[in-house]
Amino acid sequence: MTGRILLAELRHSPLRWAWPVLVAIDLFALFGRSDHWIGVWSETGAAAQVPAFYLGPAMAALAAWTAARRRRENAGGWMDAAARPAPLMECVHLGTTLAHGVTAYGVGVIAAVAVTLPGGGPHFFWPGYVLLGLVVIVLCTGVGHAVGRAGTSLVAAPLGTALVLFVLFSFFGFVPQGAEWGLGLMVVSGYPDVVTAAGPMLARSALALAVVLVAVAVGRRLRSTPGRPGWPGVPVAALVACGFLAVSVVGFATAGPVLQQRGVPDEPLCTSHEPRVCLWPESRKYLEEAELMSRRVAALPADLFTSPAAFHETGLRGETTMGSGFYIREGEMWEVATSLAIRIQEVSTPPHCDAVTFDEDEKRWAADMELISWLTARIAGGGKPPTVNGGPPGVDEKAVHSIITEPEEVQVAWAEERLATIRGTRCV
Numbered sequence: 467m468t469g470r471i472l473l474a475e476l477r478h479s480p481l482r483w484a485w486p487v488l489v490a491i492d493l494f495a496l497f498g499r500s501d502h503w504i505g506v507w508s509e510t511g512a513a514a515q516v517p518a519f520y521l522g523p524a525m526a527a528l529a530a531w532t533a534a535r536r537r538r539e540n541a542g543g544w545m546d547a548a549a550r551p552a553p554l555m556e557c558v559h560l561g562t563t564l565a566h567g568v569t570a571y572g573v574g575v576i577a578a579v580a581v582t583l584p585g586g587g588p589h590f591f592w593p594g595y596v597l598l599g600l601v602v603i604v605l606c607t608g609v610g611h612a613v614g615r616a617g618t619s620l621v622a623a624p625l626g627t628a629l630v631l632f633v634l635f636s637f638f639g640f641v642p643q644g645a646e647w648g649l650g651l652m653v654v655s656g657y658p659d660v661v662t663a664a665g666p667m668l669a670r671s672a673l674a675l676a677v678v679l680v681a682v683a684v685g686r687r688l689r690s691t692p693g694r695p696g697w698p699g700v701p702v703a704a705l706v707a708c709g710f711l712a713v714s715v716v717g718f719a720t721a722g723p724v725l726q727q728r729g730v731p732d733e734p735l736c737t738s739h740e741p742r743v744c745l746w747p748e749s750r751k752y753l754e755e756a757e758l759m760s761r762r763v764a765a766l767p768a769d770l771f772t773s774p775a776a777f778h779e780t781g782l783r784g785e786t787t788m789g790s791g792f793y794i795r796e797g798e799m800w801e802v803a804t805s806l807a808i809r810i811q812e813v814s815t816p817p818h819c820d821a822v823t824f825d826e827d828e829k830r831w832a833a834d835m836e837l838i839s840w841l842t843a844r845i846a847g848g849g850k851p852p853t854v855n856g857g858p859p860g861v862d863e864k865a866v867h868s869i870i871t872e873p874e875e876v877q878v879a880w881a882e883e884r885l886a887t888i889r890g891t892r893c894v
Contacts, residue, residue, distance in 0.1 A: 502797025512656030533614025659781025
C-alpha cells in the first residue's frame with residue numbers, strides 16, 4: 467500500500483518538471499569543469515561526486531518548497547486523518563523528493579562510469595566518493611524538508627535554505643587541505659594515494675539519516691497524543707529522532723578525517739626506461755608520457771646532472787611527508803616535470819647552506835630557480851603549456867624557455883654557468 471502511494475506521488479509530483487534541470491546541473495558540473503578525470507578511476511569517483519555541491523542546496527530548496535506547499539494547501543488535515551501514521555506519510559513525501567535528487571545524481575554517476583570504462587583499466591570504480599555525495603544530497607534534502615514543514619513561505623524559506631547551505635559548503639564543506647578547516651563532506655580531487663575511511667563514512671551516513679528522521683518526526687504539531695508517553699508537548703518519535711541526531715553529531719565530530727592513506731600496491735606501474743618513473747595503477751593513462759619524461763631525464767648531460775634511480779607518485783612507498791613524491795593534479799604533467807627537476811637539482815648540487823653574503827645568497831637563489839625552470843622545460847619536452855600559470859619566483863621564464871630551442875652546446879654552457887654559481891657559493 468505504501469509503495470503504491472509512493473508511486474502515485476512520483477507520478478503526480480511537481481518535481482517531475484524539475485528533474486531534467488537537476489540532471490542538466492549534474493552533467494554540466496561533471497563535464498563542464500574539466501575532463502582530466504576520464505580514464506582514472508579514483509578521479510572519476512571524485513568527479514562524479516562534485517555535482518553534489520550544487521545538487522545538495524538545490525534539493526534543499528525543492529524539499530523546502532514542496533513541504534511548505536503542502537502545509538499552505540492544508541495537506542496536513544488529510545494526513546492527520548489518514549489510516550496510516552503521519553510520520554509514515556511524511557516519509558512518503560520526503561522519499562518522493564529524495565527519489566528525484568538521487569536519480570538525477572545517479573544519471574551523472576552512470577555517465578562518469580561510462581566514459582571511463584573503456585580506458586580505466588581493471589581497478590574499477592571507487593564508490594566511496596559517490597557515497598559521500600549521496601550523503602550530502604540526503605542531508606540537504608532532510609534539512610530542506612524540516613525547514614519547509616516549519617513554515618509556509620514558498621520563496622524565502624527555499625531560497626534562504628539553499629543559500630545558507632551553498633555558502634556553508636563553499637567555505638567549510640570540503641575535505642580540509644593543510645591547515646584549513648572543513649567538514650569533510652566533499653572532495654575536489656581523487657588522488658589515488660588516499661581512500662575514504664569506513665568509520666567517518668558511517669558517521670556521515672548516520673548524520674544524514676538522523677536529519678531525515680528529525681525532518682519526518684518533528685513537524686508543526688509537536689504535542690504528543692493524550693494518554694501516550696512523551697515529554698509534555700513532544701511526542702516519543704520526535705524524542706527518539708532528536709536523540710539519534712545528537713548522537714550522530716557527536717559521532718561525526720569525533721570520527722576523524724574522512725580520507726586515509728591507502729596501502730602500498732604490490733605492483734606499481736613503472737616505465738621500462740631508467741630512471742624509472744612509477745605511478746599508481748589508476749594513473750595508467752599517464753604512463754606513456756612518464757616514459758617520455760624518463761628518456762628526457764636520461765638524455766641530460768651526465769657530467770652535469772645526477773638523477774635518482776627512480777621517481778614515485780606520492781604514496782607509492784607509503785610515505786606521507788610533503789615533497790616525497792609527485793602529484794598529477796588535474797591531469798597536468800607539467801607539475802610532474804617540475805617535481806622531477808627539483809629532485810634532480812637537489813642531488814646534483816651541494817646541500818643548502820647559509821651564504822656568507824646576502825648578494826651571494828641572491829645569486830644562488832636566482833641560479834637555482836633558473837636551472838629548475840630549464841630542467842622542467844627539458845623534461846616536459848618544451849615550453850610551459852597555456853593551462854599552467856605561475857612559476858619560479860623572479861625567473862624570466864620566456865627567456866629561460868627560449869634556451870630550449872638553442873643547440874645542445876649552448877644549453878650546456880648556460881647550465882654550467884648556473885651550476886658554477888650554485889657550487890661556488892661560500893657557506894658561513
